[in-house]
Amino acid sequence: MDWFQSLFVSTGSVAHIVLLFSLVIAVGVVLGKLKIGSVSLGVTFVLFAGIVVGHIYKHLGIGDPDGGYACPANVLSFIQDFGLILFVYCIGLQVGPSFFQSFKKDGIQMNLVAVGIVLLNVLTLLGLYYLVFDTSDPTSLPMAVGVLYGAVTNTPGLGAAQEAINTLGIDMGGQNIAAGYACAYPLGVVGIIGATIAIRYICRIKLEKEEEQIRLSQEDNPHARPHHISLRVENKALEGKTFAQLTQFLGRTFVCTHYKHGDEIISPTRDTQLHLGDEMNAVCASDDAEAATAFIGKEIEVDWQAEKAPIVSKRILVTQAEVNGKTFGEMHFSSMYGVNVTRITRQGMNLFADRSLRIQIGDRLMVAGPEDSVNRVERILGNSVKRLDHPNVGAIFLGILIGIIFGSIPFQFPGMATPLKLGLAGGPLIIAILAGAYGYKFHLVTYTTTSANLLLREIGLILFLAAVGIKAGSNFWDTVAHGDGLTYVWVGFIVTVVPLLIMGVVGRWRFKLNYFTLMGIIAGSNTDPPALGYANQAANNDAASVGYSMVYPLSMFLRILVAQAIILFMC
Numbered sequence: 001m002d003w004f005q006s007l008f009v010s011t012g013s014v015a016h017i018v019l020l021f022s023l024v025i026a027v028g029v030v031l032g033k034l035k036i037g038s039v040s041l042g043v044t045f046v047l048f049a050g051i052v053v054g055h056i057y058k059h060l061g062i063g064d065p066d067g068g069y070a071c072p073a074n075v076l077s078f079i080q081d082f083g084l085i086l087f088v089y090c091i092g093l094q095v096g097p098s099f100f101q102s103f104k105k106d107g108i109q110m111n112l113v114a115v116g117i118v119l120l121n122v123l124t125l126l127g128l129y130y131l132v133f134d135t136s137d138p139t140s141l142p143m144a145v146g147v148l149y150g151a152v153t154n155t156p157g158l159g160a161a162q163e164a165i166n167t168l169g170i171d172m173g174g175q176n177i178a179a180g181y182a183c184a185y186p187l188g189v190v191g192i193i194g195a196t197i198a199i200r201y202i203c204r205i206k207l208e209k210e211e212e213q214i215r216l217s218q219e220d221n222p223h224a225r226p227h228h229i230s231l232r233v234e235n236k237a238l239e240g241k242t243f244a245q246l247t248q249f250l251g252r253t254f255v256c257t258h259y260k261h262g263d264e265i266i267s268p269t270r271d272t273q274l275h276l277g278d279e280m281n282a283v284c285a286s287d288d289a290e291a292a293t294a295f296i297g298k299e300i301e302v303d304w305q306a307e308k309a310p311i312v313s314k315r316i317l318v319t320q321a322e323v324n325g326k327t328f329g330e331m332h333f334s335s336m337y338g339v340n341v342t343r344i345t346r347q348g349m350n351l352f353a354d355r356s357l358r359i360q361i362g363d364r365l366m367v368a369g370p371e372d373s374v375n376r377v378e379r380i381l382g383n384s385v386k387r388l389d390h391p392n393v394g395a396i397f398l399g400i401l402i403g404i405i406f407g408s409i410p411f412q413f414p415g416m417a418t419p420l421k422l423g424l425a426g427g428p429l430i431i432a433i434l435a436g437a438y439g440y441k442f443h444l445v446t447y448t449t450t451s452a453n454l455l456l457r458e459i460g461l462i463l464f465l466a467a468v469g470i471k472a473g474s475n476f477w478d479t480v481a482h483g484d485g486l487t488y489v490w491v492g493f494i495v496t497v498v499p500l501l502i503m504g505v506v507g508r509w510r511f512k513l514n515y516f517t518l519m520g521i522i523a524g525s526n527t528d529p530p531a532l533g534y535a536n537q538a539a540n541n542d543a544a545s546v547g548y549s550m551v552y553p554l555s556m557f558l559r560i561l562v563a564q565a566i567i568l569f570m571c
Contacts, residue, residue, distance in 0.1 A: 054473020
């Protein structure tokens with residue numbers, strides 16, 4: 001059985017390293033599924049599994065010649081950093097397309113609340129740091145930062161802070177900020193959910209009224225809902241005019257799919273002329289139907305299928321990289337191919353195919369026209385589901401390459417002894433956001449399926465958590481039993497709850513935010529999936545998910561950069 005024992009004690013062997021990480025991850029994931037009420041720690045339990053394993057190996061005295069326990073220190077550092085890079089880059093790709101759109105309309109108010117929460121978290125932590133911690137100890141502030149990110153349940157921020165510590169070469173004296181993170185994390189999850197419940201009673205919120213408000217707001221928007229209408233041309237002023245002129249006169253989005261002149265039915269182009277008595281089938285906004293009827297002619301009932309028109313409609317999936325980022329105006333569907341695109345489906349939303357709207361990989365276009373023309377457009381757009389099943393791995397690692405280079409650029413600021421670097425967390429994150437939002441301008445296809453992105457993200461996260469846990473496990477028990485572990489717990493709880501209560505009340509009373517939306521904002525500002533899960537269970541709508549997704553990109557961005565800023569500016 002010596003071979004079996006060697007798998008657990010030969011710390012330098014590849015078999016041991018793989019076995020160790022597989023054990024930690026498997027146990028952590030299984031235990032993370034256990035729920036207390038409706039709350040679970042999820043994959044974050046991998047961190048605690050790693051801490052236990054690291055503690056056991058130190059207790060048994062099984063170490064590595066280079067100073068690491070359970071696993072070589074350089075291997076732990078590599079897995080930790082690689083996992084962090086993969087995690088934050090996939091997050092950036094996910095939020096990139098919607099990052100800049102989140103600042104529009106209601107998103108501004110939501111993000112103001114989220115930014116307020118982030119800033120108050122930092123201010124509360126710094127206040128408690130000067131009141132409670134030993135400011136003469138150079139390790140106190142980094143440990144406080146670890147507590148901060150455990151309190152707000154933000155793992156990427158923990159990674160960014162650790163990297164900043166390594167950049168400055170701060171001697172932690174055997175301590176690891178992951179210990180502060182682990183102490184504060186459990187009550188952080190509870191505190192976030194508890195704060196949302198407390199806000200409900202503080203503001204005297206009636207859930208029934210909030211649900212009714214959401215229901216009314218989610219009614220179909222007549223300005224955006226596509227509406228099919230059949231009309232007869234009766235306006236004498238339109239005789240001989242083209243469809244391009246008609247659209248210009250209307251000043252509204254108006255797409256004609258079938259046009260009947262005499263016994264002939266065609267799919268009109270921009271240059272097709274209108275004549276009195278002709279009939280058409282069109283798509284416009286529901287709110288614009290009355291205006292179109294008043295200007296063109298009365299609405300009629302026509303069974304276009306019974307007319308045996310040589311016009312077909314087909315939903316086509318965009319999978320060709322060559323059309324990614326091009327506008328509908330640049331594609332010239334009507335003038336060059338003789339078809340009309342009536343609407344576009346993107347992420348479950350129906351949009352008008354406006355000439356300025358850019359096509360993205362994964363869009364579904366409703367195309368109407370002669371069958372051979374529709375088939376030709378289908379070949380141009382791709383319509384290959386299998387092609388989207390394969391992630392663009394080359395684009396992902398090219399982005400990571402650029403992100404690492406960008407994160408390594410030193411930025412010198414007055415008063416700073418050490419130049420500021422975005423590092424392995426901030427650099428890839430920013431590049432991923434920019435690639436997701438503007439990659440099409442460089443002919444870069446960054447599309448990945450939701451499942452592929454989630455898989456890569458989760459792999460990166462669990463590798464990072466496992467490495468951090470194993471590394472922190474050697475001193476975790478001493479920190480809790482003989483150090484400041486209990487202080488980290490109650491400080492973390494205050495850092496969690498106080499900012500949420502303040503900004504929750506502000507969001508409700510000042511910005512009049514719906515309670516379910518506010519629950520999503522609170523979860524998103526802390527990038528906390530368990531809190532979102534609780535919010536979704538409490539509501540019979542998707543308002544919480546909308547609030548979460550609206551503030552998540554900016555919150556994640558700020559959490560990662562703030563972690564580095566505190567260490568670099570104050571240590």
